[in-house]
Amino acid sequence: GENVEQHPSTLSVQEGDSAVIKCTYSDSASNYFPWYKQELGKRPQLIIDIRSNVGEKKDQRIAVTLNKTAKHFSLHITETQPEDSAVYFCAASRGTSYGKLTFGQGTILTVHP
């Protein structure tokens, strides 16, 4: 089955800096790669996703890049703010279901004011 590895497990940055979280996946048939943000005690919420026919996608301060050949994808957050502090999960999916996901282990992002 699919295996998703996520690094780093913790990331601490100063407000205004950029943050990068990286994930690798094992199943070359995976075709959908979402990123979820989970604040303490709250539900995971999708912040950005990318499909395998696209190499990069941006949404304001957030971007995701995908390298299918190397089987890795990354989340980039620019101009970080304290409210970006949360746990971020990458995930991968194959086939027609965007909800059957294999998640990475998560990255605890702390943005210091």
Add this chain to the structure above:
Amino acid sequence: DTGVSQDPRHKITKRGQNVTFRCDPISEHNRLYWYRQTLGQGPEFLTYFQNEAQLEKSRLLSDRFSAERPKGSFSTLEIQRTEQGDSAMYLCASSLAWPRTEAFFGQGTRLTVV
């Protein structure tokens, strides 16, 4: 709130007891998923339904676990003869099959087995 809702939010049970959780998906969503999340880990897929049909079950779903979605709307997840290792957050998510949408998660049911 028109999102995915789960009930109860918290459940404490004694080892060996049975527990049942409920998930109400977003109303037009025909796919429903159950995940388990332990502290410090990402959610792990357990099972999913399209309408009332259970299409896939993870190997994580032992025979003590059963899930149903009898009318293709809400779903229940039952754990029989609970064990301490069952303590976790149980998350439900829903999505549309077509056009395909991302999965929207509920806030989860936190189970503690004592």
